[in-house]
Amino acid sequence: MPAWLFALMFTTFAFATDDYVIAGVLSAIAADLGVSEAAAGQLVTVFSLAFALGAPVASVVTARWSRRGLVTWALLVFVAANWAAAFTESYPLLMGLRVLAALAAAAVVPAAYAIATALAPEGRRGRYLALVMGGLTGSLALGVPIGTWVxxxxxxxxxxxxxGALGVVALVAVRWTLPELPPVAATPIAERLRPLARRPVLLGLLGIVAIVMGSMMVLTYLAPYLRDLAGVSAAELGWIFVLAGVAGLAGGQLGGRAADTWGADRALLVGVGGFTAVMAAFTACWFVRPVPLLALLPLLAVWAGVSWWIPPPAQTRLLALAGTAGPQALALNSSAVYVGVSGGGALGGLLLEAWGSAVLPAAAAIVELAALLLLWAAARGATRNYGSDPVAGSVPGGGVGG
Incomplete structure (x- = not known):
C-alpha cells in the first residue's frame, strides 16, 4: 500500500476523533463553561450538521482546486480551529469553532475517497477505500479513548x-506523500440531489438517519448516563471507549458478512433486534443502580457491536433501492449519517434536559425501530414501483420484514 494512502487514512482518523471525542469530555466542558450537559452535547450536533450540509456544497465550490492544495488548506483551518478551541472560555465561540472544524472536514473527507478511487490500481479500489474509511472506525478504538484520557x-x-496536533501530523504526511492531482469536474448540486425525488430512496436515507440517531443518542451522552448508572469516572470512561471501539469494529465486519450471507433485510432485523434488547437491559439496570461496572461491560460490548452491525446492511439496502442512482445515493448517505449524528445529539440533549439520562436507552430503541419501519416502507414502495424486489436474489424473503 502506498504511503499517501496511509496519510489519507490518518487524516480521516483525525477528523473522526475530533468529532466523537466530545462524548468523552462532555461533563468537563459543561462544568467549566457553565452550561448543562445537554448544551455541551450540542457541540456534537453542530459539528455533524455543519459536515452534513457543507460536504455537498464544498465538493462543488472546491472542484477546480488541486486535490493536494484542498487537503492542505482544509487541514490548516482544522488545526487553527482546534487550537483556538483549546484557549476559549466562551461556549458560543467554541460552538463557532466546531462549525469551522466541521467545514474543513467536510471539504476533505469526500475528496479523500475520490483520491483513493482515482489512484487505486485496477482491482484494488475496494481495499483502498476500506483503508481510508478505516480511519473513521479506528478513531473509536484509539483516538477517542486517548482524547478522553488526555x-x-x-x-x-x-x-x-x-x-490540532493530529491535524498537524496529517498535514505533514499529506504534504510529504500525496502526489499532485488535477482538479475534478464539478457535479451540479441538483444532480447530486436527484435521487431524493425517488420515494424509496428518500425513505431509505431517512432510515439511515434514524439508525445513526438512535446509536448517537446513547454514545453522545454515555458519560452522564454511566456516571448516573454506575458512578463511572473519566479514567474508566476511556477504557470503555476502547472496548466499544474494538467491539464496534468486530460488529461492523460481522454485519457486512451477514448482509452478504443472509441478505440485507434479515441482517437488519437481527441488528435492530439486538440493539433493542440491549437497550431494554440498560433500562432494567436503572432500577437496581448503582450497577457494578464489571457487570455492565458485556452489555456495553454488545451495544457497540450491534450499533456498528446495522449500518452495512442498511447501506446495502439503500444501494439496492437506488438502482442506477447508486453513486449519488451513496454520496447522500454520507450527509445522512452526519444528519443522524447531529439529530442524536439534539434529541438526546432534549431528553436529558427534560427527564434525565434514564430515558435515553428506551428512546434510542424506539428510534431504531422507527428506522426499521422506514426501510420496510422503502422496500414496499420499490416493489410497487418496479414490480419486484430491487434486491432480488441477494435479500432472502424480499422486504425488510421478510
Whole structure:
C-alpha cells in the first residue's frame, strides 16, 4: 500500500476523533463553561450538521482546486480551529469553532475517497477505500479513548490541543506523500440531489438517519448516563471507549458478512433486534443502580457491536433501492449519517434536559425501530414501483420484514 494512502487514512482518523471525542469530555466542558450537559452535547450536533450540509456544497465550490492544495488548506483551518478551541472560555465561540472544524472536514473527507478511487490500481479500489474509511472506525478504538484520557488528566482544553496536533501530523504526511492531482469536474448540486425525488430512496436515507440517531443518542451522552448508572469516572470512561471501539469494529465486519450471507433485510432485523434488547437491559439496570461496572461491560460490548452491525446492511439496502442512482445515493448517505449524528445529539440533549439520562436507552430503541419501519416502507414502495424486489436474489424473503 502506498504511503499517501496511509496519510489519507490518518487524516480521516483525525477528523473522526475530533468529532466523537466530545462524548468523552462532555461533563468537563459543561462544568467549566457553565452550561448543562445537554448544551455541551450540542457541540456534537453542530459539528455533524455543519459536515452534513457543507460536504455537498464544498465538493462543488472546491472542484477546480488541486486535490493536494484542498487537503492542505482544509487541514490548516482544522488545526487553527482546534487550537483556538483549546484557549476559549466562551461556549458560543467554541460552538463557532466546531462549525469551522466541521467545514474543513467536510471539504476533505469526500475528496479523500475520490483520491483513493482515482489512484487505486485496477482491482484494488475496494481495499483502498476500506483503508481510508478505516480511519473513521479506528478513531473509536484509539483516538477517542486517548482524547478522553488526555482530557481527564490535563483538562478538556488539552483534548482540543490533541485534535490540532493530529491535524498537524496529517498535514505533514499529506504534504510529504500525496502526489499532485488535477482538479475534478464539478457535479451540479441538483444532480447530486436527484435521487431524493425517488420515494424509496428518500425513505431509505431517512432510515439511515434514524439508525445513526438512535446509536448517537446513547454514545453522545454515555458519560452522564454511566456516571448516573454506575458512578463511572473519566479514567474508566476511556477504557470503555476502547472496548466499544474494538467491539464496534468486530460488529461492523460481522454485519457486512451477514448482509452478504443472509441478505440485507434479515441482517437488519437481527441488528435492530439486538440493539433493542440491549437497550431494554440498560433500562432494567436503572432500577437496581448503582450497577457494578464489571457487570455492565458485556452489555456495553454488545451495544457497540450491534450499533456498528446495522449500518452495512442498511447501506446495502439503500444501494439496492437506488438502482442506477447508486453513486449519488451513496454520496447522500454520507450527509445522512452526519444528519443522524447531529439529530442524536439534539434529541438526546432534549431528553436529558427534560427527564434525565434514564430515558435515553428506551428512546434510542424506539428510534431504531422507527428506522426499521422506514426501510420496510422503502422496500414496499420499490416493489410497487418496479414490480419486484430491487434486491432480488441477494435479500432472502424480499422486504425488510421478510
Amino acid at each position: 482530557g481527564g488528566a490535563f483538562g478538556w482544553q488539552a483534548t482540543f490541543g490533541l485534535g
